[in-house]
Amino acid sequence: MSEVINVAEIFGRNVFNETVMKERLPKSVFRKLKKTIEDGTELDPSLAEVVAHAMKDWAIERGATHYTHWFQPLTGVTAEKHDSFISAPDAEGKVIMEFSGKELIKGEPDASSFPSGGLRATFEARGYTAWDCTSPSFLREDASGVTLCIPTAFCSYKGESLDQKTPLLRSMQAVDRQALRIIRLFGNTRARRVVPSVGPEQEYFLVDREKYLQRKDLIYAGRTLFGAMPPKGQELEDHYFGTIRERIGAYMKDLNVELWKLGVTAKTQHNEVAPAQHELAPIYDQVNLAVDHNQIVMETMKKVAGRHGMTCLLHEKPFAGVNGSGKHNNWSLISDDGVNLLSPGETPHENVQFLLVLGCILKAVDVHADLLRESAADVGNDHRLGANEAPPAIISVFLGEQLEDVIDQLCSTGEATHSKQGGTLKTGVATLPDLDKDATDRNRTSPFAFTNNKFEFRMVGSSDSIAPANVVLNTIVAEAFKEAADELEAAEDFDSAVHDLIKKLLRDHKRIVFNGNGYSEAWVEEAERRGLPHLRSMVEAIPALTTEKAVKLYEEFGVFTRAELESRAEVEYEAYSKVINIEARTMIDMAGKQIIPAVIRYTTQLATSLGAVKSACPEADTSVQTELLTESSALLSDMKVALAALTAVTEQCAAMASGKDQAHAYHDQVVPAMTALREPADRLEMIVDKELWPLPSYGDLIFEV
Numbered sequence: 001m002s003e004v005i006n007v008a009e010i011f012g013r014n015v016f017n018e019t020v021m022k023e024r025l026p027k028s029v030f031r032k033l034k035k036t037i038e039d040g041t042e043l044d045p046s047l048a049e050v051v052a053h054a055m056k057d058w059a060i061e062r063g064a065t066h067y068t069h070w071f072q073p074l075t076g077v078t079a080e081k082h083d084s085f086i087s088a089p090d091a092e093g094k095v096i097m098e099f100s101g102k103e104l105i106k107g108e109p110d111a112s113s114f115p116s117g118g119l120r121a122t123f124e125a126r127g128y129t130a131w132d133c134t135s136p137s138f139l140r141e142d143a144s145g146v147t148l149c150i151p152t153a154f155c156s157y158k159g160e161s162l163d164q165k166t167p168l169l170r171s172m173q174a175v176d177r178q179a180l181r182i183i184r185l186f187g188n189t190r191a192r193r194v195v196p197s198v199g200p201e202q203e204y205f206l207v208d209r210e211k212y213l214q215r216k217d218l219i220y221a222g223r224t225l226f227g228a229m230p231p232k233g234q235e236l237e238d239h240y241f242g243t244i245r246e247r248i249g250a251y252m253k254d255l256n257v258e259l260w261k262l263g264v265t266a267k268t269q270h271n272e273v274a275p276a277q278h279e280l281a282p283i284y285d286q287v288n289l290a291v292d293h294n295q296i297v298m299e300t301m302k303k304v305a306g307r308h309g310m311t312c313l314l315h316e317k318p319f320a321g322v323n324g325s326g327k328h329n330n331w332s333l334i335s336d337d338g339v340n341l342l343s344p345g346e347t348p349h350e351n352v353q354f355l356l357v358l359g360c361i362l363k364a365v366d367v368h369a370d371l372l373r374e375s376a377a378d379v380g381n382d383h384r385l386g387a388n389e390a391p392p393a394i395i396s397v398f399l400g401e402q403l404e405d406v407i408d409q410l411c412s413t414g415e416a417t418h419s420k421q422g423g424t425l426k427t428g429v430a431t432l433p434d435l436d437k438d439a440t441d442r443n444r445t446s447p448f449a450f451t452n453n454k455f456e457f458r459m460v461g462s463s464d465s466i467a468p469a470n471v472v473l474n475t476i477v478a479e480a481f482k483e484a485a486d487e488l489e490a491a492e493d494f495d496s497a498v499h500d501l502i503k504k505l506l507r508d509h510k511r512i513v514f515n516g517n518g519y520s521e522a523w524v525e526e527a528e529r530r531g532l533p534h535l536r537s538m539v540e541a542i543p544a545l546t547t548e549k550a551v552k553l554y555e556e557f558g559v560f561t562r563a564e565l566e567s568r569a570e571v572e573y574e575a576y577s578k579v580i581n582i583e584a585r586t587m588i589d590m591a592g593k594q595i596i597p598a599v600i601r602y603t604t605q606l607a608t609s610l611g612a613v614k615s616a617c618p619e620a621d622t623s624v625q626t627e628l629l630t631e632s633s634a635l636l637s638d639m640k641v642a643l644a645a646l647t648a649v650t651e652q653c654a655a656m657a658s659g660k661d662q663a664h665a666y667h668d669q670v671v672p673a674m675t676a677l678r679e680p681a682d683r684l685e686m687i688v689d690k691e692l693w694p695l696p697s698y699g700d701l702i703f704e705v
């Protein structure tokens with residue numbers, strides 16, 4: 001029997017959370033710090049010394065030897081540099097454990113090797129990390145011991161953001177301010193803050209580590225670059241929500257315990273659609289924590305997999321032909337007096353504040369669809385978006401029957417008089433209870449779907465940070481709120497002004513609403529008719545970052561400067577080129593050193609046995625051997641041609657200056673050359689003796705975990 005897990009006892013055990021702070025900090029310090037954390041007021045630097053001291057004692061009591069400023073540069077993963085707590089030895093050679101307020105507040109990692117898109121020339125390579133007291137410090141336990149991790153923001157010498165956190169915190173301020181104006185208009189004088197809440201659902205794959213290590217593509221690229229489809233894929237739909245196998249169950253149990261200790265509210269777990277694919281969702285939290293926790297979830301998933309002899313793949317498309325992984329970013333706005341601005345109530349047609357908020361969100365998404373799309377762009381996600389399994393690359397909003405009906409009433413007659421109700425679901429079995437139905441059914445094909453009291457942005461890639469998507473959501477909604485508040489605050493007759501504004505918003509931006517099947521070809525055509533942007537790939541999406549519209553938006557709300565936006569675009573182009581270059585070179589390596597030699601061995605064996613059979617028994621039918629030999633030799637020669645072509649274009653592209661043109665060249669030339677090389681190789685995999693094939697197959701990888 002497995003040991004009993006006392007969740008309540010372990011939850012948050014490794015977090016310097018409010019309970020610990022209350023115990024260990026002087027009352028006045030605790031109160032001031034709490035005020036900063038809860039109200040978003042400025043941090044009083046004199047608190048740092050006291051907090052650092054308490055944090056150090058707490059960490060050392062728990063075995064910590066090091067601390068680190070934990071930050072999120074634009075590499076997509078987190079970064080850290082560890083310092084031990086020891087001081088310089090005294091005359092007797094003794095050391096003491098030290099940690100000052102200065103060390104808590106500010107770090108100075110030598111930051112010149114992080115992507116900055118030209119913001120930080122090497123001669124001014126200083127970067128600073130700054131303590132984010134709104135995200136609690138935590139202890140990480142692993143083979144390197146116990147480390148105190150302090151969440152920080154990362155900026156250049158001139159204060160330009162070089163990370164995911166800084167713009168996120170700025171965007172939270174922006175939407176907070178504007179949302180408060182909106183709720184004040186409706187008479188709410190209690191609330192002091194409105195904070196975006198986010199719950200990200202994280203998908204992932206688990207594969208056996210031994211097999212993983214036999215595949216250079218998984219090691220270098222995180223995805224398979226070759227691989228024929230196994231006889232069975234996901235068509236039986238027997239994996240989704242299927243019984244969780246023992247090995248996976250043991251992993252999930254360990255993962256949950258690790259996450260709970262770190263204060264991450266791991267809540268839901270299940271098998272996903274593709275074989276070997278799973279999902280974990282936490283309970284939603286304020287967005288800054290949700291972003292940090294999602295990074296912790298991804299790190300912990302990988303770490304725990306190693307302990308179970310497995311590797312966790314977070315790539316968006318580890319296997320062609322079965323579903324890839326994404327992240328559903330559930331987003332809402334909740335005020336500190338507990339009101340969810342996205343809650344329609346029982347009768348949305350009467351809920352004027354909700355309708356105004358909804359209208360503003362529709363406007364925000366319509367006006368800035370390109371930015372939202374861009375926020376989900378990463379190299380791996382190019383294999384998902386628009387590829388018939390994930391949401392299409394076109395942004396639209398799903399509202400559901402009830403809300404769409406309210407909008408129709410408002411747009412046609414100017415009045416909304418009723419809300420469709422969900423009613424009761426009758427099961428037809430006497431012993432089963434009748435269930436209250438939601439007024440809205442689900443739609444799984446929409447990239448931006450209203451679900452009960454939140455919007456679910458379904459485009460984000462599984463390996464990507466959720467920060468950029470939330471920066472966009474917070475800022476574009478702040479803008480729409482601001483424009484609405486400017487108008488309504490100046491209105492003489494609020495009731496009629498708000499009524500008119502809601503109608504106008506809904507009417508003007510109705511084109512973004514789409515409740516049908518987002519996977520259909522008909523929708524692509526319809527969306528084009530409606531004038532909605534269709535950005536099919538990452539390189540097509542990146543320019544959205546630097547349009548005049550985007551610069552105006554972000555500068556107005558102090559989220560990004562023009563220079564920061566330009567640097568981010570540059571970082572993304574570079575990232576694109578680098579990833580494709582690695583993938584291409586991995587293919588060249590595998591094709592040249594593993595697959596082609598294996599095929600040559602196979603054809604040689606075949607030719608030898610063909611000769612042997614012919615000489616032993618001249619009248620024997622050797623047509624099968626001859627056919628296989630002809631076919632595999634032809635594919636082998638196709639492979640060699642494709643390999644030479646891929647090698648040539650990859651070299652050409654690698655020689656180009658980095659930036660937009662290079663990224664486009666990789667996209668237009670290298671990616672198709674990779675496909676051309678994969679095609680004969682995958683066909684050969686279906687022919688060549690399995691004993692000779694140098695790589696574990698898709699079947700081995702996803703059905704035999």
Ligand code: ADP
Nearest residue numbers: 197198199200281282283284330331332451454
């Ligand atoms: P659904 O079944 O509609 O996908 P779930 O209840 O399973 O919704 O939640 C999915 C994710 O959304 C979870 O992380 C959950 O905590 C989060 N979530 C639920 N309500 C909200 C909300 N108001 N704001 C943000 N996230 C939320």
Ligand code: MG
Nearest residue numbers: 201203279328
């Ligand atoms: Mg899901």
